[in-house]
Amino acid sequence: MGPNGEPELPSSGASGGASRDGGSSGAWGPSFSNLGFVEKLYFDYLSNADAVDPTWRTYFDGLPRVAPPPEGPFAAHPAGAVPLFPDGGRAAADAEVLQYRVDRMVEAYRERGHVHARLDPLGLERRNTEPIAPAAFGLGEADLDREVLVTTRSGPTTTTPRDLRSRLEETYCRSLGVELGHLHDVELRRWLEDRMERTGNHITLTPDVERFLLRKLTEAELFERFLGTRFLGAKRFSIEGAEGLVPLLELVIDRAVGHGVRDIAIGMAHRGRLNVLANVLGKPVKEIFAEFRDRAIVSSGGGDVKYHLGYQGEHATLEGAPVKVSLAFNPSHLEWINTVVQGKVRARQDRTKDLDRSGVMPILIHGDAAFAGQGMVAECLNMALLDGFTVGGTIHVVVNNQVGFTTSPRDARSTFYATDVARMLQIPVFHVNGEDLEAIAQAVLLAVDFRQRFHSDAVLDLWCYRKYGHNEGDEPAFTQPIMYRTIGNKLTLRQLHAAQLVQKKVMSQEDVDAIEADFKRKLEEAYSASAAIAVSPGPPVLEGVRARYRGGAIYGPSAQIATAVAKDVLAEVGRALTTVPPGFAVHPKISKLLEGRAEMAAGRRPVDWGMGETLAYGTLAWEGVRVRLTGQDTRRGTFSHRHAVLFDQHTGQPYSPLAHLRDGQGVVEVRDSPLSEAGVLGFEYGYSLEMPDGLTIWEAQFGDFVNAAQVIVDQFLSSSEAKWNRLSGLTLLLPHGMEGQGPEHSSARLERFLELSVEDNWQVMNLTTPAQIFHALRRQVLAPWRKPLVIMSPKSLLRHPEAVSSLAQFTDRGLECFLPDEVADPAAVTRVVLCSGKIYYELAAARVAQNARGVAIVRAEQLYPLNTDTLLAILSRYHEGCEVVWVQEEPRNMGAWEFMNLHLSPLLRGWCDFSCISRPPSASPAAGSATRHRLEQEGLVNQAISVSARVAVA
Numbered sequence: 042m043g044p045n046g047e048p049e050l051p052s053s054g055a056s057g058g059a060s061r062d063g064g065s066s067g068a069w070g071p072s073f074s075n076l077g078f079v080e081k082l083y084f085d086y087l088s089n090a091d092a093v094d095p096t097w098r099t100y101f102d103g104l105p106r107v108a109p110p111p112e113g114p115f116a117a118h119p120a121g122a123v124p125l126f127p128d129g130g131r132a133a134a135d136a137e138v139l140q141y142r143v144d145r146m147v148e149a150y151r152e153r154g155h156v157h158a159r160l161d162p163l164g165l166e167r168r169n170t171e172p173i174a175p176a177a178f179g180l181g182e183a184d185l186d187r188e189v190l191v192t193t194r195s196g197p198t199t200t201t202p203r204d205l206r207s208r209l210e211e212t213y214c215r216s217l218g219v220e221l222g223h224l225h226d227v228e229l230r231r232w233l234e235d236r237m238e239r240t241g242n243h244i245t246l247t248p249d250v251e252r253f254l255l256r257k258l259t260e261a262e263l264f265e266r267f268l269g270t271r272f273l274g275a276k277r278f279s280i281e282g283a284e285g286l287v288p289l290l291e292l293v294i295d296r297a298v299g300h301g302v303r304d305i306a307i308g309m310a311h312r313g314r315l316n317v318l319a320n321v322l323g324k325p326v327k328e329i330f331a332e333f334r335d336r337a338i339v340s341s342g343g344g345d346v347k348y349h350l351g352y353q354g355e356h357a358t359l360e361g362a363p364v365k366v367s368l369a370f371n372p373s374h375l376e377w378i379n380t381v382v383q384g385k386v387r388a389r390q391d392r393t394k395d396l397d398r399s400g401v402m403p404i405l406i407h408g409d410a411a412f413a414g415q416g417m418v419a420e421c422l423n424m425a426l427l428d429g430f431t432v433g434g435t436i437h438v439v440v441n442n443q444v445g446f447t448t449s450p451r452d453a454r455s456t457f458y459a460t461d462v463a464r465m466l467q468i469p470v471f472h473v474n475g476e477d478l479e480a481i482a483q484a485v486l487l488a489v490d491f492r493q494r495f496h497s498d499a500v501l502d503l504w505c506y507r508k509y510g511h512n513e514g515d516e517p518a519f520t521q522p523i524m525y526r527t528i529g530n531k532l533t534l535r536q537l538h539a540a541q542l543v544q545k546k547v548m549s550q551e552d553v554d555a556i557e558a559d560f561k562r563k564l565e566e567a568y569s570a571s572a573a574i575a576v577s578p579g580p581p582v583l584e585g586v587r588a589r590y591r592g593g594a595i596y597g598p599s600a601q602i603a604t605a606v607a608k609d610v611l612a613e614v615g616r617a618l619t620t621v622p623p624g625f626a627v628h629p630k631i632s633k634l635l636e637g638r639a640e641m642a643a644g645r646r647p648v649d650w651g652m653g654e655t656l657a658y659g660t661l662a663w664e665g666v667r668v669r670l671t672g673q674d675t676r677r678g679t680f681s682h683r684h685a686v687l688f689d690q691h692t693g694q695p696y697s698p699l700a701h702l703r704d705g706q707g708v709v710e711v712r713d714s715p716l717s718e719a720g721v722l723g724f725e726y727g728y729s730l731e732m733p734d735g736l737t738i739w740e741a742q743f744g745d746f747v748n749a750a751q752v753i754v755d756q757f758l759s760s761s762e763a764k765w766n767r768l769s770g771l772t773l774l775l776p777h778g779m780e781g782q783g784p785e786h787s788s789a790r791l792e793r794f795l796e797l798s799v800e801d802n803w804q805v806m807n808l809t810t811p812a813q814i815f816h817a818l819r820r821q822v823l824a825p826w827r828k829p830l831v832i833m834s835p836k837s838l839l840r841h842p843e844a845v846s847s848l849a850q851f852t853d854r855g856l857e858c859f860l861p862d863e864v865a866d867p868a869a870v871t872r873v874v875l876c877s878g879k880i881y882y883e884l885a886a887a888r889v890a891q892n893a894r895g896v897a898i899v900r901a902e903q904l905y906p907l908n909t910d911t912l913l914a915i916l917s918r919y920h921e922g923c924e925v926v927w928v929q930e931e932p933r934n935m936g937a938w939e940f941m942n943l944h945l946s947p948l949l950r951g952w953c954d955f956s957c958i959s960r961p962p963s964a965s966p967a968a969g970s971a972t973r974h975r976l977e978q979e980g981l982v983n984q985a986i987s988v989s990a991r992v993a994v995a
Contacts, residue, residue: 082097082101083101083104086098086101087135087137087138138179139180139184139187139189140189140190142178142179142180142184143178143180143189143202143205145178146173146175146178146180146202146205146206146209147191147205147209149173149177149178150173150206150209150210150212150213150214151213151221151222151234152221152222153170153173153222154173154209154210154212154213154214154218154219155213155214155218155219155220155472156168156170156218157170157172157173157213157214157218158213158214158215158216158217158218158472158474159214159215159216159474160216160218160472160473160474160504161443161474161504162474162475162476162504162505162506162531163443163506163524163527163528163531164527165523165524165527166443173214175202175206180202184202185201185202185203185206186201186202186203187201187202188200188201189201189202189205191205208238208241209238211241211242211243212237212238212241212242213237213242215242215480216473216474216477216480217242217471217472217473217474217477217480217483217484218471218472218473219233219237219242219469219470219471219472219487220458220464220469220470220472221233221234221469223464223467224467224469225467226467229467229469229491229495232491232494232495233469233487233491236487236490237487240483242480242483243479243483244479244482244483244486246478246479246482248547249359250359250482251478251538251542251547252542252547252548252552253291253359254288254291254478254538255535255538255539255542255548255553255556256556257287257288257291257320258284258285258287258288258534258535258538259535259556259557259560260287260319260320260560261280261284261286261287261316261320261535262281262284262533262534262535263557263560263561263564264315264316264319264320264326264564265277265279265280265281265316267561267564267568268315268333269513271330271333271568272333274513274514275333275513276348276512276513276514277315277348277512277513278311278312278313278314278315278348278511278512279313279315279316279508279509279513280312280313280316280317281507281508281509281533282442282505282506282507282508282528283312283313283440283442283475283503283505283506283507284533284534284535285475285476285478285481285503285505285534286313286316286317286406286438286440286475286503286505287316287317287320287321288478288481289438289481289485289501289503290307290317290321290404290438291321291359292481292482292485292486293404293436293438293485293488293489294321294356294358294364294366295358295359295360296485296486296489296490297364297402297489297493298358298362298364299362300399300489300490300493301399301400302364302399302400302401302402302493303363303364303365303400303401304364304365304389304393304400304401304402305356305364305365305366305367305401305402305403305404306367306369306382306385306386306389306401306402306403306404307322307366307367307368307369307382307403307404307405307406308368308369308371308378308379308381308382308403308404308405308406309368309371309378309405309406309407310371310373310375310376310378310406310407310408310411311348311349311371311373312408312440312442312507313406313440314348314349314368314371315329315347315348317368317406318350318352318368321356321366322352322353322354322356322366322367322368323354323355323356324352324354325567326563326564326567327567327568327570327571327574328571328574329347329571330567330568330571331571331574332347332350333347333571334571334572334574344764345370345372345764345765349370349371349372349373349764350370350765351367351368351369351370351371351765352367352368353365353366353367353368354366354367369381369382369385369727370761370764370765370767372752372756372757374752374756375407375408375411375415376407376411376412376415376417376418376421377417377719377723377752377753377756377757378405378723379405379417379418379421379720379723380417380420380421380424380719380720380721380723380724380727381723381724381726381727381753381757382403382405382727383403383405383421383424383430383432383435383724383727384723384724384725384726384727384728384729384730384731385403385727385728385730385731386401386402386403386432386727387430387431387432387724387727387728388727388728388729388730388731388732389401389731390432390433391667391708391732392586392731392732397433397496398431398432398433398434398496399433399493399496401432402432402433402434402435402436402492403432403435403436404435404436404438405421405435405436405437405438406438406440407437407438407439407440408439408440408442408445409439409440409441409442409443409445409450409459409502410442410444410445410446410448410450410453410454410459411445412437412439412459412460412462413453413454413456413459413460413461413462414445414453414454416719417719417720417723418462419462419465420715420717420719420720420721421435421720422462422463422465422466422498423465423715423717423720424715424717424720424721424724425466425497425498426466426497427715428712429671429710429712429713429714430712430714430721430724431496433492433496434491434492434493434495434496434497434498434499435492435498436488436489436492436498436499436501437463437498437499437500437501438501438503439459439460439500439501439502439503440503440505441459441475441502441503441504441505442505442506442507443504443505443506443524444506444507444517444521444524446511447510447511447517447519447520447521449520449521458470458472458502459502460472460500460502463498463500466497466498467497468491468497468498468499468500469487469488469491469499469500470500470502471484471487471488471499471500471501471502472502472504473501473502473503473504474504475503475504475505475534476505476534476537478538481503484501485501487499488500488501506524506528508528539553586733586734587730587733587768589733589734589825590733590768590770590825590826590827591768591825591826591827592762592766592768592826592827592828593801593826594801595801595804595824595826595828595906596801596906596908601855602820602823602824602855602856603823603855604815604816604819604820604823604855604856605816605851605852605853605854605855606656606660606819606851606852607852608644608848608852610660610663611642611656611660611848611851611852612642612643613663613703614642614656614659614660614663614702615638615639615641615642615643615652615656615659616639616642617659617698617701617702617703618638618642618655618656618659618698618699618702619635619636619638619639619642619698620698621635621687621696621698622696625687625689625694625696626689626690626691626692627687627689627690628687628688628690631684631687634684637649638651638652638655641848642656642848644848647845647846647847648811648812648845648846648847648848648851649811649839649840649844649845650682650811650814650835650838650839650840650844651678651682651683651684651839652811653810653811653812653814653815653846653851654683654811654814654815654818655683655685655699656815656851657814657815657816657818657819658670658685658699658709658736658818659699659702660819661707661736661818661819661822662699662702662706662707662708662709663702663703663706663707664707665705665706665707666707666734666735666736666822667707667708667709667710667732667734667735667736668699668707668708668709668710668735668736668738669709669710669712669725669728669732669735669736669737669738670685670710670711670712670736670738670740671710671711671712671713671714671721671724671725671738671739671740672713672714672721672738672739672740672741672742672774673713673714673716673740673741673742673746674713674742675711675712675713675714675740676711676712676713679740679742679743679776680776680836680839682839682840683711685697685698685699685711686711697709697711699711707735718741718746718747718748718749718750719749719750719752719753721739722739722747722750722753722754722773723750723753723757725737725738725739725771726753726757726758726769726771728771729769729770729771730767730768730769733768733770733827734822735822736770736772736818736821736822737770737771737772738771738772738773738774738818739771739772739773739774740773740774740775740834741773741774741775741776741789742776743776743785743786743789744775744776744777744788744789744790744833744834745785745786745787745788745789745790745966747773747775747789747790748790754793754794754797755797757769758771758773758803758829759794759797759798759802759803759829760797760802762802762828763800763802768827768828769827769828769829770821770822770827770828770829770830771829771830772818772821772829772830772831772832773829773830773831773832774832774834775789775831775832775833775834776789776834776835776836777789777791777807777833777834777835777836777878778833778835778836778837778838778878778879778930779880779930779931779967779974779978780836780837780974781967781968781971781974781975782967783967783968783969784965784966784967784968784969787966787967788931788935788966788967789833790935790966791805791807791833791904791931791935791936791937792931792934792935792936792937792939792940794831794905795904795905795937795939795940796939796940798904798905798906798940801828801906802828802829803828803829803830803831803905804828804829804830804831804903804905804906805831805833805903805904805905806830806831806832806833806902806903806904807832807833807877807878807901807902807904807937808832808833808834808835808878808902809835809838809844809860809878809879809881809882809900809902810844810845810846810850810860811844811845811846812846812847812850812851812854813846813856813857813860813902814832814834815846815851816854816855816856817830817832817856820855820856833877833878835878835879836879837879838879838882841879841882843882843885844879844882856902856903857902858901858902858903858908858911858912859899859900859901859902859903859908859911859912859915860899860900860902861899861915861918862897862898862899864885864888864897865894865895865896865897865898866894867897867918867919867920868920869894869895870895870896870897870919870920870923871895871896871923871924871988872895872896872897872923872924872925872926872988873896873897873898873899873916873919873923873924873925873926874896874897874898874899874926874928874985874986875899875901875925875926875927875928875941876898876899876900876901876927876928876929877900877901877902877904877929877937878930880928880929880930880982881898881900883978883982884898884928884982884985884986885898887982887983887985887986888986891983891986891987893986893987893988895988896985896986896988897919899912899915899916901937901941904937904940904941905940907940907941907944909944909945909948912945913948916949916953921952921953922952922953923953924953924954924956924988925949925953925954925955925956926955926956926957926958926985927941927942927945927955927956927957927958927959928957928958928959928981928982928985929957929958929959930959930960930978930981931959931960931966932959932960932961932962932963932966933957933959933960933961933962934962934963935963935966936959938957938959942955942957958981958984958985959981960977960981
């Protein structure tokens, strides 16, 4: 290197800064470490040779003429283009430099033009970004009128940098900005650039469309104004300031229908929900008004507030094309509806055999603060392209109010845009000014076309504002005084658009007034009709396949469901489950497992848990039932017990015996999920809503991992029937049991599920035999009711030698809510131990070891609904005054004790004492020390079996 840090110039004695190129000329060239610097010198030389040291100039004069490489993938000279300077020489070099600089400018607009777009309808946003100026690329004023090459769809053509810059400004920097810089997929980027640049990112709206959009804006604005005056002070979470959302949704639906979409599912939070219900989905306005009057008698269940309710209706596009549009019921937990809607869409696609996933489309409407702040968004986006969860693309609409409740963007996110999390995918993000309807229409066109073409998501970031506070009774000027001073002086979007149409002579002012008067009349009529609604219409009646199932009480004449399977069917299914294709290289350990399962199916050895569970899936699929099981490591099973999908040890090719039982069987999907609980559980809940005739299961890696999805459990699974009359048959498998693995891998928090158990809202089980899991899973499909099923699934019992069932228990019996003691002599029993789950086997072993003939052990298999009649019948075998003890592994303040005590103590009072043996109350579910666990376990088991002293009554 020279004294100024530059590479030494080539000379006869140089050895460090340059090296011999190996040719016969003996020429010297730069060393590898200096290539970057020398490349800059070379481009300086091409621009002005006299500005380069004479020695380097001599060196560069001897190099072949090669065009500089473009920075972007599409800015280079097209192959075979006619040179502007066919004579070559200095003029050609000068043209190449000019072209290179123009190409850099083009790429700058493509990658950074959105930063300069005019997005904020309030005009308050200030961005400290450098302008895209020609001088920044070495283009002088004289260069702007010279000819350069550009590539168009019809081939290469010429233009001037000045004209090109004007076109790029129009395309990328007006009221529609598009993020492309993160796209490294050449096909996606080429398609988007071509679509935008050949139209200047404009679309021509016909007069009919413009009038239609004005009508939708009128409906949106007047609806809110009517609610605000007739129901003064009532919360409505109005759409005002974001009225552009209504025409946007209409345009999305219209474009989607043009692509063949016939079913659209929408998910959104409460902001603008009532308006979307009335003016997009067509929910009768009189019903909404009746909900505001709040005088109606609720027909059933607890119901929900009006701005959480959903709806499904038939929608007609501007041309009259029909399409089903639904809005999912949603709690206040903003983004948690995302994967629920996607699960619903996936199920509808599966039911209609929409294999390319183009006929059913989800739309998710987000708030700007929630999209940036809620982790569910990232989970939802991560699932977008996974085989087990893709829906062919989601249209995301971010209603960008530029505030979250009272929090400004600078305090709500660390990113430049609220949508930056979406850059994790190869998808475009369209930022659009919410008051430019033509830009909205163009963004919608690109987004929907992109979704249908590439089966991937697209994001529409609708920049708008919130006219009032978080709700209409809130004062936003406390925290955003400048913003709300500006908002107070603004015309509405309807007023702006109407003025434009009048100015363009598309409509007269009389026409505008007539539209307003007509809709006001309809609102008044609906308001009058709402007074006559004496009974709340309640949630929509279940239709289609869902109409075959019911909610309500589980017990009754239909409580006993026939779940047994004929022996010959079990044999056929078992044979298929243990057969692999010829030449398929099975892992040696799996080969041994399959041999053992073949013996189980043939009745030559007892059935273990893995085979009992797999037989449930297999027999249901044999009968034509769709089975879907997802979760982390579900194909193999966390504890390596399932092996529902096998892998060829030579090729890695997967094979699922469950999918190859016989022709005409039900589809079986066993999918490993991403490392996510909330997103995946929400997806499976949504799937179960639309697939009530199938078996849908989510399995946690460990039971306590469901903690990360508590919102789905609380707001959807446990309460959706009571709030929304939505019936789900989703099954949860939650590995549970105290086995010395520490606080985090022991408890599935059984107590939480039992605490939420009421009104037969779901079923909670802690099963102990393979036959029981077989019958429980089959009953979940064959029963006429649809209720979630929560199973505390085992870990150690998967290989416990005593946790097996005979084949007769699959062919001759059904699910039993309690398993009575079949060993103890009732006449000799002085203590009845009630328990649930795997502790039974430890108690049974201790009873044998201690020869405790006076102890009977009764297993509670179904904890909820608690079939007390069956339990009392079992207890009646024993003499009055016999001690009844509930025994659990969990600390006293956890597990099932509080629930059992609440429901059994009143029934047993006066007949026997009822008490509990457990670990002492604890803040942590289990000890971290394996030794301590063992000592605690031995102590409570021995206390339960020993009858030398009675247990103190709780």
